[in-house]
Amino acid sequence: MQGFGDFANIDIDRLIKKADEHFARMEEFQKDMDSYVGRAQDEDGLIVVEYGQEGLRELYLHPKALRLPSGDLAELIKTAVKEAAADLQRQITEGMTAAFGEADNPMRYINDPEAATKQLKEAEAAYNRTFDDVMGELDRIRRRLEL
Numbered sequence: 001m002q003g004f005g006d007f008a009n010i011d012i013d014r015l016i017k018k019a020d021e022h023f024a025r026m027e028e029f030q031k032d033m034d035s036y037v038g039r040a041q042d043e044d045g046l047i048v049v050e051y052g053q054e055g056l057r058e059l060y061l062h063p064k065a066l067r068l069p070s071g072d073l074a075e076l077i078k079t080a081v082k083e084a085a086a087d088l089q090r091q092i093t094e095g096m097t098a099a100f101g102e103a104d105n106p107m108r109y110i111n112d113p114e115a116a117t118k119q120l121k122e123a124e125a126a127y128n129r130t131f132d133d134v135m136g137e138l139d140r141i142r143r144r145l146e147l
Contacts, residue, residue: 022100029099036095038088040080047076051084 038051046065050058059081065073 025099029095032095033092036088036091038084038086038091040083040087042076042080047073047080049077049080049084051081051088053088056081 033053036053037057039049040051041048044064046062046068048058048060049056059077061073061077065076068076
């Protein structure tokens with residue numbers, strides 16, 4: 001009898017339990033998402049920014065900021081927004097790491113696309129092996145039944 005490679009050794013109950021745990025952690029993480037707020041300000045405290053998952057939440061401009069040349073003010077605002085968004089991203093990554101652990105954290109692929117590509121290629125190879133095994137077994141059954 002032709003084997004099914006690694007597919008035949010899958011513990012379905014363990015797989016379902018792990019998937020349920022993963023979804024529960026994801027649901028808990030989703031509940032916490034609203035509490036994550038990236039914050040930043042310029043060095044003089046003239047511009048203060050809060051950035052949430054929906055985008056810019058708060059923008060505080062000290063009256064002295066309005067005396068700056070428009071180009072300088074625009075640069076300070078853009079820099080503060082960028083830093084607040086980076087702060088939010090850091091918080092999300094830390095939250096995902098806390099929820100899923102370092103090894104299972106899906107955010108790790110954001111900064112390492114090569115690792116994501118490698119994982120996808122490994123999954124594709126496993127799928128192809130399983131598909132070939134299944135098709136071979138179906139072909140064997142077809143020949144046995146003389147179809």
